[in-house]
Amino acid sequence: MSILIEKLSKDYGGAPVLSSISTSIAQGEFVAVLGASGCGKSTLLNIVAGLEPPTAGAVTVPAGGAAFMFQDAALLPWLTARANIELALQLRGVPRAQRKDQAQQLLELVHLGDAGSKRPHELSGGMRQRASLARALGQDKPVLLMDEPFAALDAITRDLLHEELERIWLAQRRTVLFVTHNVREAVRLGQRVLLLSSRPGRLAAQWDIDPLVRTDPAAQAALTQEITQALREEIRHHAH
Amino acid sequence: MPTSPTLSGAPRTQSQAPETDTLRELEAGLDSLQDAPVATRINAGRILLPVGTVLGLLSLWQLAAWFGSPREDLFPGPLQVLGTAGELAADGRLGEAVGTSLQRGVLGFLLALAIGTPLGLLLAGVPTLRRGIGPLISGLQVLPSVAWVPAAIIWFGLTDATVYFVVLMGATPSIINGLLSGVDTVPPQYRRLGTVLGASRLQGLLRIVLPAALPGYLAGLKQGWAFSWRSLMAAEIIAVGGSIGFGLGSLLQQGRDLSQMAMVVSAILAILIVGIAIELLVFSPLERRLLRRRGLAAGASR
Ligand SMILES: Nc1ncnc2c1ncn2[C@@H]1O[C@H](COP(=O)(O)OP(=O)(O)O)[C@@H](O)[C@H]1O
Ligand SMILES: [Mg+2]
Numbered sequence: 001m002s003i004l005i006e007k008l009s010k011d012y013g014g015a016p017v018l019s020s021i022s023t024s025i026a027q028g029e030f031v032a033v034l035g036a037s038g039c040g041k042s043t044l045l046n047i048v049a050g051l052e053p054p055t056a057g058a059v060t061v062p063a064g065g066a067a068f069m070f071q072d073a074a075l076l077p078w079l080t081a082r083a084n085i086e087l088a089l090q091l092r093g094v095p096r097a098q099r100k101d102q103a104q105q106l107l108e109l110v111h112l113g114d115a116g117s118k119r120p121h122e123l124s125g126g127m128r129q130r131a132s133l134a135r136a137l138g139q140d141k142p143v144l145l146m147d148e149p150f151a152a153l154d155a156i157t158r159d160l161l162h163e164e165l166e167r168i169w170l171a172q173r174r175t176v177l178f179v180t181h182n183v184r185e186a187v188r189l190g191q192r193v194l195l196l197s198s199r200p201g202r203l204a205a206q207w208d209i210d211p212l213v214r215t216d217p218a219a220q221a222a223l224t225q226e227i228t229q230a231l232r233e234e235i236r237h238h239a240h
Numbered sequence: 241m242p243t244s245p246t247l248s249g250a251p252r253t254q255s256q257a258p259e260t261d262t263l264r265e266l267e268a269g270l271d272s273l274q275d276a277p278v279a280t281r282i283n284a285g286r287i288l289l290p291v292g293t294v295l296g297l298l299s300l301w302q303l304a305a306w307f308g309s310p311r312e313d314l315f316p317g318p319l320q321v322l323g324t325a326g327e328l329a330a331d332g333r334l335g336e337a338v339g340t341s342l343q344r345g346v347l348g349f350l351l352a353l354a355i356g357t358p359l360g361l362l363l364a365g366v367p368t369l370r371r372g373i374g375p376l377i378s379g380l381q382v383l384p385s386v387a388w389v390p391a392a393i394i395w396f397g398l399t400d401a402t403v404y405f406v407v408l409m410g411a412t413p414s415i416i417n418g419l420l421s422g423v424d425t426v427p428p429q430y431r432r433l434g435t436v437l438g439a440s441r442l443q444g445l446l447r448i449v450l451p452a453a454l455p456g457y458l459a460g461l462k463q464g465w466a467f468s469w470r471s472l473m474a475a476e477i478i479a480v481g482g483s484i485g486f487g488l489g490s491l492l493q494q495g496r497d498l499s500q501m502a503m504v505v506s507a508i509l510a511i512l513i514v515g516i517a518i519e520l521l522v523f524s525p526l527e528r529r530l531l532r533r534r535g536l537a538a539g540a541s542r
Contacts, residue, residue: 050435051432051435051436070429074429074433076448077536087447091437091438091447092438111267111268112271121534121535122535124273126270139438160266160270164263
C-alpha cells in the first residue's frame with residue numbers, strides 16, 4: 001500500500017468541496033483522477049501533498065512524502081533549467097559535489113541534455129514541463145503527484161510527453177497520482193481511472209484499465225467513450 | 241517504497257532503445273523549432289530620440305532668450321549658462337559641489353540601504369510587526385523629508401550628520417516599502433513549490449522568496465535613490481555654513497544670494513544631469529539585466 005485515503009472531506013467554510021472520499025493506491029500503481037473543472041481535483045492532490053489540511057478524514061502517504069508537478073511548470077524564472085533541478089536536489093540534501101552530475105542525468109532522462117543552461121522563458125511549453133518532470137523526479141520521492149501537468153500543451157507535444165512519462169514510469173515504478181480533466185489522457189496513462197463527481201467531489205466510479213486496451217485502438221476508443229459518457233452524466237446533474 | 245528509485249534506475253535498457261530513440265528524435269525536432277534566433281540589435285531610436293528632444297528644447301530655449309527676453313540676467317540662454325558653468329568648473333566650485341553632493345548622496349543611500357533592507361525583511365517575515373509599523377512607514381514615505389531639516393539642525397547643528405539624517409529619513413521608507421511590495425507580489429505558486437521541495441523557512445526565504453522579490457526591491461531602491469537625492473538638495477539649500485561642505489544645493493543657494501540666474505540654472509542642470517546619469521549608468525542596466533534574465537525584457541517603449 002502506498003497511499004491510503006480514508007473518508008476524506010474538505011470545505012473552505014462553505015459548501016463541501018470534497019465529500020468522504022476513500023480509496024487506496026498500491027505501491028507502483030498509476031492512478032488517474034478524472035473530473036470536470038472545479039470538482040476538487042487540485043484540492044484532493046494538495047491535501048495528499050500536505051499543502052492543505054483535510055477538514056475530516058485522513059490521508060496516509062509513505063514516509064518519504066510526495067513529489068509534486070504543477071500544471072504550469074512552476075520553474076523559477078531566474079534560474080536555468082539545470083539550476084532549477086539542482087535546487088530541488090539541494091533542498092533534498094544532495095551534497096554539492098553530486099548535484100551537477102545528477103541534474104545532468106535527470107535532464108538527459110527527459111531528453112533535455114543540451115538545454116540545461118537555458119532559462120525557463122527560452123524553453124517551449126513542452127520542454128518546460130519536461131524540466132519540471134525532471135525536477136519532480138529529482139525529489140526522489142516514492143510518490144509522484146501530478147496536477148494536470150500536460151493540460152496547457154498542444155496535442156502533439158502532449159502525446160510525446162505521455163510516451164515520455166510512461167517510459168519513465170515503467171523504468172522507475174513510482175506510485176503516480178495523475179489528475180486530469182481529459183478522458184483520453186486518463187485512459188492512455190492510468191492503470192486505474194477514478195471519476196470524481198462535482199460539488200461535492202465524491203468518488204463516482206472507477207475503472208481498471210486492462211493493459212491490452214492500450215494496444216487495441218478499438219477497445220481504447222470504446223472505453224474512452226464509456227468513461228466520457230459517465231463524466232457527462234455527472235456534469236448533467238448540475239444542469240438545474 | 242518503490243525499489244530505491246535512484247536516478248541510475250532510469251531507462252536505456254536494450255529492449256526500449258529503438259522506441260526511445262524515435263521519441264528522442266521527435267522531441268529534438270520539436271525543441272529545435274523552439275530555438276528562434278533572438279535579435280539583439282542596438283536600437284538607434286533609443287539614443288537618437290532623447291538626444292534630439294534635448295537638442296530641440298535647448299534650441300527653443302536659446303531662441304526664447306535671444307528674441308523673447310528683455311533681461312538677460314533674469315532669463316539667461318543656454319549659451320550664457322554654459323559660459324557660467326565653464327567658469328564655475330574652471331575655478332573648481334562646480335567640481336567640488338558635484339563631488340561633495342554625489343559622495344553624500346551615495347553614502348547616504350548606502351546607509352539607507354543597509355538599514356532599510358534588514359528592516360524590510362523583518363517586517364516581511366513578522367506579520368504582527370508589519371501590521372503595527374507598516375502604516376507608519378508608508379506615512380513617512382509621503383512626508384517630505386525637508387520637514388526633518390529644522391529638527392536635524394537642532395539635534396546635530398550644521399554638520400554632515402544633519403545632511404545624512406535627512407537623506408536617511410527620505411530614502412529608507414521607500415526601500416522598505418519596495419522590498420515589502422516585492423515580497424507581497426511573489427506568486428503563491430513559488431511558495432508552494434518551496435514547501436513541496438522541502439525548503440525550511442529560511443531556505444524558502446533565501447532561495448525562493450527573496451530572488452522572486454528582487455524586481456520590486458530594485459524598484460524600491462530606485463525610488464529610494466531619487467528620494468535620497470531630493471532630500472539631499474533640500475538639506476543642502478537650507479543648511480549652509482558650519483562644518484557642512486559645499487554641495488550642489490549650496491551652489492544653488494549661493495547663486496540665489498548673488499542674484500546670479502545663470503549660476504542657479506547651472507546648479508539646477510548639474511543636479512538634473514547627476515540624477516539622469518545615475519539612472520542611466522546604475523539602475524537602468526541593473527533593471528534591464530534582471531528583467532531580461534527572467535524573460536521579462538522591457539518592452540519597446542523603454
Ligand atoms: N483556497 C480556496 N478557498 C476557497 N475555495 C477554494 C479554494 N481552493 C479551491 N476552492 C474551491 O474548491 C473547488 C475545487 O477547486 P479545485 O480543486 O481547484 O478544482 P479542480 O482542480 O478540479 O479544477 C472550486 O469550486 C474552488 O472554487
Ligand atoms: Mg485544478
